[in-house]
Amino acid sequence: MFDALIDPWRYEFMQRALLEIVIVGVLCGLVGCFVVLRGLAFIGDALAHAVFPGVVLSYMAGKSILIGAFVFGLLTALGVGFLSRSRRVSEDSAIGVIFASFFALGVVLISREAGFRRDLGSLLFGNVLGVSNQDVLATFLIGLVIVVVLFALLKEFTLVAFDTTMARAAGYPVFALDVVLLLLVSGTIVVSLQSVGNILILALIVTPPAAARLLTDRLGRMMAASVAIAAGSGAAGLFLSYHLDTAAGATIVLTATACFLVALVFAPNHGLLSSAIQRRRGYHHVHHYHPMGEDADPH
């Protein structure tokens, strides 16, 4: 039993993978909170797909995939920001156009390579067991920058996510703040690609904060819980994938999903179970939103 716990971590590649996935988990858990609260899940998905040609190009050139992904992530974050600003195209269509075409471009590029199916697989689904020491270091350094910027602008991001109108009225550069947030999301996706892959990265960004939101009504606690769930799912998923001999990235995502389902059922205030109990006891759900309020004028 004890051996089973220890066994995976005897290998250096597993230790590196653990370190990498914990850093990635912390990042996804933090940045993901604002993706969820600002309603950027769709844009996040678009970003993840749009960096794909950059990944392919650096992979083909034999360079770290971080470089290409970073350049494309930057371009896409800016592109999405500016396209959404123009009134000619609706934001959703603008994003749909960018992400589908960039992703297709990436697939076209890599399909010219010999043996592209195997390569495509590791790029799409990640290969956390293959990260090098340099990869871990790069993830850590970029992650550090992301965390510092996020906390430096924490109150501004919170205000814009909660009440864009007030943020604009009070003179905050809402558009610039949104672009910076998109860049942070983009950076998080870029450093997470190697471990979780292109297709699944959004799950690690959205699922932990969604689970954390069910557990608490406070932003600070939500961020802490989200980080714990993301990093914990990373470590637990990696461990499970070793013993079950399954793909690491996908196992990690399923572990996070399991956390979400547990929160959905058992969360103290927002969970299905506690809601059902409160309904049975005849209580109004404390956190249920009544559109007109209980002291509203009867119409």
Add this chain to the structure above:
Amino acid sequence: MDPSPGALQVTGLSTGYGTTFHLANVAFRAEPGDVVGLIGPNGGGKSTLLKTIAGVLTPRAGTIELGGVPLRRLAARVAFVPQREEVNWDFPVTARDVVLMGRYRSAGWLRRPGRADRDHAEQALARLGLAGLGHRHISSFSGGQQQRIFLARALVQDPLVVLLDEPFTGIDAANREVFHEAIRDFAASGAVVLMATHDLDEVQVTTSKIACVSGRLVAYGPTAETWTPEILRATFGGRVAVFA
């Protein structure tokens, strides 16, 4: 430099969403302490005008100034109380968190609101009858209390201009009194208060001036003189029963 209260001067203002103009060539002047009611039919542009003055919409033409200074340069002291429907009540913030947002601009970039800001927020909550409730999540309050949280947020901004978007929707009599008092306090401090509302009873009670908006500024002036059957009919196109 600490900007002091001044008159709000709107000149030649044209504005709207997208490519459609909702309002053309609006001009009016409100003195410090004025409470201006923006009234008009739905789609007439009262909300558009309010949001343009708030800086949410950029005007196509014209200027908005306070005491001769472009209002955008005084944005830190422009308070906006949103319509209830536009607030995300599921957001993980407490009443105190929301009120503290009114101190973010004065706290400045890279700084968290400090002890003094928190004291300010507590006082504002207490003044609006929410003492001791600051730790509760915003969705756990009644409709009138929720509106008061946002009034408290406006209060801690020490505003020069207060913009209220349909503030009386879903508010009972007791809460109305709190609202009237808050609006009087804002006016007494020298702020210019503007509120867009379809509640014509409230307009008569609370405002010193009214701006009748229907695609253009139909009429503007002191409430007592402007509140006439002719003007109201011109504004609402005969769709309102007038018992003036």
